[in-house]
Amino acid sequence: MTELDGTGPLLQLAWRRDSWVVIASVLAIVLLAYSSMAATLSLYSTDAEARAAAALMSATSSVKAMYGPLPALTAEGVGVIKTITMGGLGAAFLAHALVRRHTRTEEEEGRLELVAAGVVGRRAPLAAAVILAASAVLSTGLLCALSLMSLKVSPAGSLALGVVVAVAGLVMTGVSAVAAQLTTTTRGAGGIALALLGLAFILRAVADTSGIPVLGWLSFLGWAERVSPFGANRLWILAPAVVALAVLLAVADRLLHRRDLGSGLWADRPGPATASPRLGTPLGLAWRLQRGALAGWAIGYAVLGLVVGSLAGSAGAIASDPKTAEMLRKMSGGHGSATDVFFGTELRFAALGAAAYGMSAALRLRSEEAPGRAEIVLATATTRWRWLLSHALVALGGATLLMAVVGTAAGVSAARSGVIGVGALLGAAASTLPAVWVSTAVALLLFGLLPRRSAMTWAVLAGFLLLGELGALLKLPDWVQGISPFAHLGSLPGGPADLAGAVVLVVIAGGLAAYGGVAFGRRDLVS
Amino acid sequence: MLRNMALAITATGLRKTFGTTTALDGLDLTVEEGEVHGFLGPNGSGKSTTIRILLGLLRKDGGEVTLLGRDPWTDAPDVHCRLAYVPGDVVLWPNLTGGEVIDLLGRLRGGLDATKRAKLLERFDLDPTKKGRSYSKGNRQKVALVAALASDVPLLLLDEPTSGLDPLMEKVFQDCLREVRAEGRTVLLSSHILSEVEAVAERVSIVRKGVVVDTGSLADLRSLTRSTVVATLGTPLDLSATRAWPGVHAADLDPTNAQRVTLWIDTDHVGEVLRSLGEHGIRALTCQPPSLEELFLSQYKDDLAEVSP
Numbered sequence: 001m002t003e004l005d006g007t008g009p010l011l012q013l014a015w016r017r018d019s020w021v022v023i024a025s026v027l028a029i030v031l032l033a034y035s036s037m038a039a040t041l042s043l044y045s046t047d048a049e050a051r052a053a054a055a056l057m058s059a060t061s062s063v064k065a066m067y068g069p070l071p072a073l074t075a076e077g078v079g080v081i082k083t084i085t086m087g088g089l090g091a092a093f094l095a096h097a098l099v100r101r102h103t104r105t106e107e108e109e110g111r112l113e114l115v116a117a118g119v120v121g122r123r124a125p126l127a128a129a130v131i132l133a134a135s136a137v138l139s140t141g142l143l144c145a146l147s148l149m150s151l152k153v154s155p156a157g158s159l160a161l162g163v164v165v166a167v168a169g170l171v172m173t174g175v176s177a178v179a180a181q182l183t184t185t186t187r188g189a190g191g192i193a194l195a196l197l198g199l200a201f202i203l204r205a206v207a208d209t210s211g212i213p214v215l216g217w218l219s220f221l222g223w224a225e226r227v228s229p230f231g232a233n234r235l236w237i238l239a240p241a242v243v244a245l246a247v248l249l250a251v252a253d254r255l256l257h258r259r260d261l262g263s264g265l266w267a268d269r270p271g272p273a274t275a276s277p278r279l280g281t282p283l284g285l286a287w288r289l290q291r292g293a294l295a296g297w298a299i300g301y302a303v304l305g306l307v308v309g310s311l312a313g314s315a316g317a318i319a320s321d322p323k324t325a326e327m328l329r330k331m332s333g334g335h336g337s338a339t340d341v342f343f344g345t346e347l348r349f350a351a352l353g354a355a356a357y358g359m360s361a362a363l364r365l366r367s368e369e370a371p372g373r374a375e376i377v378l379a380t381a382t383t384r385w386r387w388l389l390s391h392a393l394v395a396l397g398g399a400t401l402l403m404a405v406v407g408t409a410a411g412v413s414a415a416r417s418g419v420i421g422v423g424a425l426l427g428a429a430a431s432t433l434p435a436v437w438v439s440t441a442v443a444l445l446l447f448g449l450l451p452r453r454s455a456m457t458w459a460v461l462a463g464f465l466l467l468g469e470l471g472a473l474l475k476l477p478d479w480v481q482g483i484s485p486f487a488h489l490g491s492l493p494g495g496p497a498d499l500a501g502a503v504v505l506v507v508i509a510g511g512l513a514a515y516g517g518v519a520f521g522r523r524d525l526v527s
Numbered sequence: 528m529l530r531n532m533a534l535a536i537t538a539t540g541l542r543k544t545f546g547t548t549t550a551l552d553g554l555d556l557t558v559e560e561g562e563v564h565g566f567l568g569p570n571g572s573g574k575s576t577t578i579r580i581l582l583g584l585l586r587k588d589g590g591e592v593t594l595l596g597r598d599p600w601t602d603a604p605d606v607h608c609r610l611a612y613v614p615g616d617v618v619l620w621p622n623l624t625g626g627e628v629i630d631l632l633g634r635l636r637g638g639l640d641a642t643k644r645a646k647l648l649e650r651f652d653l654d655p656t657k658k659g660r661s662y663s664k665g666n667r668q669k670v671a672l673v674a675a676l677a678s679d680v681p682l683l684l685l686d687e688p689t690s691g692l693d694p695l696m697e698k699v700f701q702d703c704l705r706e707v708r709a710e711g712r713t714v715l716l717s718s719h720i721l722s723e724v725e726a727v728a729e730r731v732s733i734v735r736k737g738v739v740v741d742t743g744s745l746a747d748l749r750s751l752t753r754s755t756v757v758a759t760l761g762t763p764l765d766l767s768a769t770r771a772w773p774g775v776h777a778a779d780l781d782p783t784n785a786q787r788v789t790l791w792i793d794t795d796h797v798g799e800v801l802r803s804l805g806e807h808g809i810r811a812l813t814c815q816p817p818s819l820e821e822l823f824l825s826q827y828k829d830d831l832a833e834v835s836p
Contacts (some may be wrong), residue, residue, distance in 0.1 A: 023684065108621075108660075184621070185622075185660070270624070270656035270657060270658075271627070271657075271658055272624055272626060272627060272658045273624065273655040274626050274627070274630055275627040275628075275629075275631050275708055279623075279627060279630065279631050279634075280634035280635070281634070281635070285631060289620065289622075292622075366633075366796060371618040372614060372617075372618045373618050373620060375579075375614060376582055376612065376614065376617070376632060378582075378583075378584060378603075379582050379610075379611075380607055380635035381604045381607045381608045381635060381636055381637055382604070382607075382635050382639075383603065383604045452793065483806075522586070523586070523587045525579070
């Protein structure tokens, strides 16, 4: 028996379990690439118009921080810029989810043990997961390229976009493979890999806005960006990505051979023999279970805020060019300066991340219920409402804390350049909270109503994100764009707050959460 | 049938379906206060579903159920203060130690006896400083058992609590249950390990395909079934005549010793049969009451007939 025996059957098993999710995710990314390009091409009737828009975008530091510099000052450049970031991130998330799910999760739940006792080599589970993830991101890249070619844009540029997606996805496959060897839990492995992804994103954003572009080569998302589709078309960057994947896989393989099945590289230490006084209520338990993840997010958000705030000076500099400042004002609906628009954009993006935190914290309810841990808690004097509210409180409070952290950190670091104050940024961060709460409440609703389908929450968040990114470009009707709670947040800082909108959102959030709670109170606990 | 005693658990005509599967099909169950009640049945017969309804974790589709005189669905928290539950497959929090889980569950239930806790940890030989993810199946089970047994609640709902325990720990568990019984507490013990139930239970209910097919004290149930009598006789026996004796179901001669006979008889006819055997001069005799295993098998022989070719 060789160490790769059984890779084929394991791959089949993985495909049998995940084919629908993989296909849907791949198609979503391809659809994003195709529709942003198609919509952009139809938006500008002349080259001059496209060039003017491209020039404006490339001068906007919020665009630079979010998406990087435009690869080319053309309609294609405008049409591809969002896909470079969103498509790359999408492929990275997909690769990460697949690798983690078929390695560490299988091991943690004990299913791998069942499989490993058969004719399955030591390397086979990792190999199958990596093959699945790599095939998924390569297919995504290829389909993105083909879909753009169907729009009669430059084939080299189309292919280069495919390379962007592949570079981000392949390197993340390797990162996730290593992370899966380090800890004993799925959550831990995910934390490490996603923190690295976040770091790569921040490094890239800093490189693109700080005037030290060489920093971007330290980030694999920076590599992806430097492929520069429809600009320099550096297809060769695929080569270092493949090398990076190979190196990371070699590291993962070494780690795999140094540890036992079920263990990580870091062994468990004994803990306290008795519980601390705080661990005696449902809320105490929820806090104990979730505090680690929240601390990780809070650190990430503090760093994000400091970085974003430090860019305030460069954002203000653009406004000194009166023509650009005028266009920016138009773009933002006539409110505020370039600095305001920059922070508004960044904070709204941070709010999407806080919503993702809120959802994942709320879905803890489901990951407590499914294996049967909720059962032993609810067999005590704990009522269902109290148990649900304890996790809901951590989710809503944690997401709120994250926005406070990012607003304060951005404010403190921006205040040094004197263009904007802490209060203004904290207020702007607070103004996004109603949408964050609605998103979290969606998770609570789905948990109560459709517990086995509660992961659909993530599709809802992806929907909110796509409506915000593409809604205006695709000229979707207002009411469709308005489905996303993030469309009703006013225009802080600088512009007016939407107080009525905020009240309506808070009421909706309360209604969704309450309905979810009532539905949970009436249903069976299900595994 | 009901004696004049308070009832800890009553279920009448309990029904529960999951999609197209009928888990409980009119189940009746009565557990008196202060008894250890064995709840027997093979896998998938509806034992866990019943217990989860008793805990208010599942909602009944029909029938009536009370727990300590209350409705377990609407009065769950009040009832839960007075009971402890051990599931058959304990899942712990990977990053909490066993000791933390024991304390947590005790506090959530409203308190825990620290002396008992320490004693139980010792008796079950459980290390409370290990994290949930590093316990074996048996040790996870012990964590839940210690948490349940260390509380002073009047009712214990135990759903196959000893799965994964080694024989030594199984014995410790049985000792603990005897103590619980001596304290006058009530236990519903679901199991398919018959010796365990036989060792500690006063009454049993046998469930099959979502219905209780037999319930009563072990003595009652035994009287309904057959004892095995093996006798070595002074004079040979005419088998066909023996089979006509009242209460005799079957008779067999030892092929190597024609004076050694085995009879399967109704338990309430043992006396008559022994008198008849006495006429043939008994030299040696053993009389075995039916084991719980035989009781159990007699209830399931249809199922066994279906699976055997």
